[in-house]
Amino acid sequence: MDVVVSEILQKSESEALKYKSIEVKKHLELEYDLGTLLAVDNNDFESKFLRPDKREDYFLNLARDNTQLLINQLWELPTERVEEAVMVKLPPAKTLLPRMKPVPKPKSLTKWQQFAKDKGIQKKKKAKLSWDQQLQKWIPLYGFKRAQAEKEKNWVLEVPQNADPNEDQFAKKVTARSENVAKNELQRLRNIAKSKNVKVPRVGVTNPDNASSKELQTAVTVAKASTASLGKFQDKLPKEKEARGVADITPGASRKRKLPPVAGHIEKKENLEILDSILNKRPKMNIEQAVAKQIQSTKMDLSDNNHHERSKGGGSKSKNKMGKKPKGGKGQRSGGKNSAGRKRR
Amino acid sequence: MSVLQRVVKPTTHKGKKVLLKKEPQIIEGTKRAIFFKGRKTSEKVRNLLKDLYLIKKPDAQMLNKKNDITIFENPQPVEAFCKKHDSAMFLMGSHSKKRPDNLVVGRTFNYSILDMIELYVENYDGLQEFANDKITVGTKPCLIFNGTLWEQSDELKQLKSIFIDFFHREEVEAVRLQGLEHSISFNATPDGKICLRSYKVLLKKSGVRTPRVELEEIGPRIDFTLRRTKLPSPDLMKDACKKPKELKVGKKKNISTDALGTTHGRIHIGKQEINKIQTRKLKGLKKTMQEKKAAKRKALVESNDGVEKRQRAD
Incomplete structure (x- = not known):
């Protein structure tokens, strides 16, 4: 028995010697990503082999060794047989690669879908x-x-009872249908705009026949504000309400007042912000105005001097011929009787 | 899967299908690559493009016209190409006095350039110059990166990522062991060269289960050097590498594995109500008629009490 075992062992050993070994020695272990069949060898190249004449062989050997190591790893993974072929199950890939397109976002519900969901309305299947x-x-x-x-x-x-007998009921039906189609399209676009977070301009009241009371109210509010005096002198009906959400297009309309802050520290913060905004304000300087002012004042001085001289001389007619309107002194002290001495109040 | 979000609705069913296919997917397939030429190309670069096209083939598209594109100045036409062909990678070959034998490899994310790297093709031996047997089209290759430089600079890191993306083919759950017949090695040498070598893998007997690997060069053999690069901003790269929530593996609660590899689970059982457990039915344990009546009466009285109490409370 022993003899047989040793014989077999010897045989296998000699057989193993016949083949080249599958073992590879490396300084640093390779990093593997078996999911992508990737091996990264972080060992330095041996510079003596990098000469042009030896380079190719060196690369070949290096690649062979590393492929061998990768394949050694792969052969250790669990296998299964699928139609005569041995398949090895790969672990998930570790290397992070960028996607081609961004991760799909969940589609937002349409207004109807949202409503149906809130109300628990379920779609009924209609027979074909x-x-x-x-x-x-x-x-x-x-x-x-x-x-x-x-x-x-x-x-x-x-023909309905109190309808115009000459009205074409067929044409009416057709227009009603086309209007309905248009309304649906509008709603579809509105849903798309909502899902993409785009602001769409309001369309106003498209059809007064089937507008909602809300839409009509909006139309009235906007129309009222559309006078030259921004609706200041428009009369109000006894129980009339103003439409909401139209503040941006009705500049004169009253807006809802903000409630005063609840907590003390918020109020303090807000007041401090106001104070800051005032203190941080630089004095606004209108250069044009300032220059004009400067010129004006120098002119005034000059004219004052001239005035004195001329008054001494007697005639003051030429002053008005300058073409400038007198501006009533503009805070300049006229050289009156109080020109000298303490200012009295 | 999802509702089309387009202002103009597609008119045909086929058109709708095409558009749906172009929408972002949770699981994306292999990245397609387009190959095109710049204003002028050298023979070397043309052949290189052709060979790389052959390697990438089922997921590749070769564009035949010349294009007046200076990609680093204005990448817009390239983005348009990628959008048209719905591909995320591009390879552009060009040749000029300033930059001879030029190859630009790049990727797009959401149809805008993510990163691109310009390479100088220093030496090139094509597929045809190697007389060995070729490999079958579409095999997943083993990728081997040699050299310390790959991790040392941002450019090379990105180039590595691009190479993996370009060559790795689709992500698979399983591979046929005998089907591992292609190995591509990328060597970043200290003198600044990036040497791409491609080998056929021969699995030989080794006396043990794992085979002995022998390689045979099948080409192409390319030596690159880096030129200009455009790296992605970290934010963009992070955005591009985001994994969909659906694919993330959540942590499973109450399951643990000990050092020996045995899985332990913790089970939470509800409160045991011994009184209500159904035991073996015996005649002796059965309630008699009187007992049943008494229980009924008791229950009735209790419920009446409850009603009275409630009334009083009201």
């Missing part, structure tokens, strides 16, 4: 075909056959 009593046949929910059936059914339309 329904039995029509009048036509005595199955008609689909939508499609050209539906349209045909509608046409067949509505070959005559009743």
